[in-house]
Amino acid sequence: MDNKQPANKPVIIIGAGWAGLATACFLAEKNIPVTLVESAKQLGGRARQTSSRTQVLDNGQHLMLGAYSELLDLLKLIGVNEGDVFKRKHQHLNLLNGQNLQPLINLKLPALPRPFNLLFGLLFCKGLSLKEKISVLYRFDRLLKKPISADQDCSVKQWLSDARLPPAYLTLLNALCLAAMNTPADKASALSFRHVLNETFNGKKGSTDLLIPSVNLAQVLPAPANLYLNTHHASVLESTKVISLQSDNNIISQVVSEQQDLNASAVVLATPAHISRSLLKPLIECNELCHHLDQFRYEPITTVYLRYNDSCQIPDEMIGLTETLSEWVFDRRVCDQPGMIAVVISSQGRHMELDNKELSLIIRNELAVIFPDWPLPNASWVIREKRATFSCTADVNRHRPGVITPYQNLFLSGDYLATDALYLPATLETAVRNAKACAQEVLNYLTQQTPL
Ligand SMILES: Cc1cc2nc3c(=O)[nH]c(=O)nc-3n(C[C@H](O)[C@H](O)[C@H](O)COP(=O)(O)OP(=O)(O)OC[C@H]3O[C@@H](n4cnc5c(N)ncnc54)[C@H](O)[C@@H]3O)c2cc1C
Structure with missing residues (x-):
């Protein structure tokens, strides 16, 4: 990415999931003033740290791959050592x-x-x-x-x-x-x-290779990205919910949040597809884009955490199961939580009809068959992300937008875009790849506005 001129008003990036964070870092690297606006109290979006009163957990067990080259490059850019945040395994x-x-x-x-x-x-x-x-x-x-x-x-x-x-x-x-x-x-x-x-x-x-996070998700990208942004003159506003975008001819002139109105040189919408759709709906030029976003369907991911004695452990950190509700079982020993087992269940299924107590009991019994020596777990948590990802079907692929919108200075970022002809599913790598494509379009636009 090349850039010549910094802009005066900041680029406002709405949403500090991994796509928004990545877009902000790519622009900050080029000395573009950036304001990142996030409605939640913490950064990270669908890949974040969460905590109960007694336990720090991730909102869902995540697994990355050696093939996540853009994510690995981004971590390098912001000064994160791969070996400090992942256990790499064949x-x-x-x-x-x-x-x-x-x-x-x-x-x-x-x-x-x-x-x-x-x-x-x-x-x-x-x-x-x-x-x-x-x-x-x-x-x-x-x-x-x-x-x-x-x-x-x-x-x-x-x-x-x-x-x-x-x-x-x-x-x-x-x-x-x-x-x-x-x-x-x-x-x-x-x-x-x-x-x-x-x-x-x-x-x-x-x-x-598998890259299993060896720290909680906040420490992999959100916290180091926040630090990088703070040292690159970018501001990060947490607990700030954007409620509308004000347009003037073909330009988005203002971003209105519950707390304040923000002037922008350009705006990046890095929210999930259904939220982007509701923010774009009042903008007349975005009718067709909204029609495409309306076609998206979503899939849940459920993670059941069971805390056993520190000594309980599964060989090889993860195992896949068939003929059970449990699909992939992870040993959180790898991120310094010995005895904590995370069971991941993708998409829809019978588990969605069970309440959390019933589900943890079934998962506990399934694990007892495989690991009969384990004592009963002493605590459990069920985290259900109802819209974990969009449903990656042939039908939805036909409706995936790119970065550019009908408004000259409004751009999209996020895991749901198809910025190349690859139609990759919703992953952290897709979010970062699309963020890179988005940052490049923003730079192109800003350069056109302030030619040398
Ligand atoms: C449980 C679970 C497990 C997963 N497992 C994996 C895995 O193993 N490997 C993998 O690669 N991917 C996995 N994924 C997918 C991956 O987490 C997502 O693809 C990725 O996090 C999406 O990032 P994003 O930035 O595009 O969107 P988001 O993370 O949704 O970010 C959007 C941000 O916008 C904010 N926002 C929304 N509305 C507003 C508003 N009005 N104003 C301001 N901010 C707003 C949200 O709070 C959020 O922070 C998993 C997802 C889940 C939920």
């Missing part, structure tokens, strides 16, 4: 039938460049016969190489149905689709999932 996908305890598949991918990562991973993979391993190598590679155009997009289930992959590998791909896209395979976009698989399995060396 990908290890261990899927177990949670009812009969039969291992389904156990795939470890070494940090080798492609295709050797999958080649060596499959060689030592448990749960597949030799014939099945050879078939995966050949068919999976062919599947990933064949492009899908946006107008040919279909569900992941349909896409995989012709691939003739072994059943255990299909179960793994279905579980990965649900985990990575928070959308089940019968609804999820094949185009998006193919990109996720390609970026992970066919990316650079280390792309398949």
Whole structure:
């Protein structure tokens, strides 16, 4: 990104989730005055620290990948050492039938460049016969190489149905689709999932690695980004809810919050799609954009935290389960919370019909089958994020906007945009990538306003 001229009035960025924080840091790096406005008391949005009276937790267990290159670059920019905030591990996908305890598949991918990562991973993979391993190598590679155009997009289930992959590998791909896209395979976009698989399995060396946060989420990005912004002459206003945008011809002239009115050189809307829609609705030029945002549907993510004795621990930090309500089980020992187990359940399902007490009891009983030696947990918390991500379907992909809006100085940032032709699902990496594209458009606009 290149920039020549700082602007006088600040760029107002609305929403301090990871997209808003990233957009602010990218602009602050170029000496652009920035004011970041956040309605909540804390920064981080859907990836934030939260606490009960007795316990600091994340609003949901998050997992990052070595393929999150833009996020890793951003952390470097703001002075965060990867090793201080993540435990990097070679990908290890261990899927177990949670009812009969039969291992389904156990795939470890070494940090080798492609295709050797999958080649060596499959060689030592448990749960597949030799014939099945050879078939995966050949068919999976062919599947990933064949492009899908946006107008040919279909569900992941349909896409995989012709691939003739072994059943255990299909179960793994279905579980990965649900985990990575928070959308089940019968609804999820094949185009998006193919990109996720390609970026992970066919990316650079280390792309398949897992990055498990070793500190709470606030310490990964929100707190260091806040520090970076404070030392780069940007201001951050917490507990400040924006209620409307005032337009003057083709320009947004003012951002009105419950507390104050803010003048802006440019405005970035880094709120989730449904909130962006309600702020854009009164702006006549945004009718079509609002129509697209109306088509978005959302998926929940539920995290059940159970606190056991410090000595209870799961091998390898995480394990995937099938035939249970529990989907992925994480050991929070990695972020200095020994005995704390986080169970993640993506999307919709029977768990949504249960109240928190019923759900924790079922999860506790499911874990007791797998870890019979564990005593009962001494506390539990259920955190339900009802709109955790947008539903990443072929239908929704057709409606994902880019950064630019009909107003010259109004830009969008957030995990729901499609700023390239990749249609990546809602992740922290997508939020940061889109933030980078947004910052570039803001810089282009400001440079046009103040030519050399
Ligand atoms: C439980 C859970 C688990 C997840 N797991 C993973 C994972 O493992 N890996 C991964 O990569 N991704 C994961 N995700 C997805 C990831 O967290 C999101 O994609 C990402 O945080 C979205 O960031 P964002 O900045 O686009 O939006 P948000 O985080 O929603 O940020 C928008 C911000 O705008 C603020 N705001 C809203 N209205 C206003 C207003 N009127 N005025 C001012 N501010 C306002 C909000 O408070 C919020 O802070 C998970 C999400 C959840 C909820």
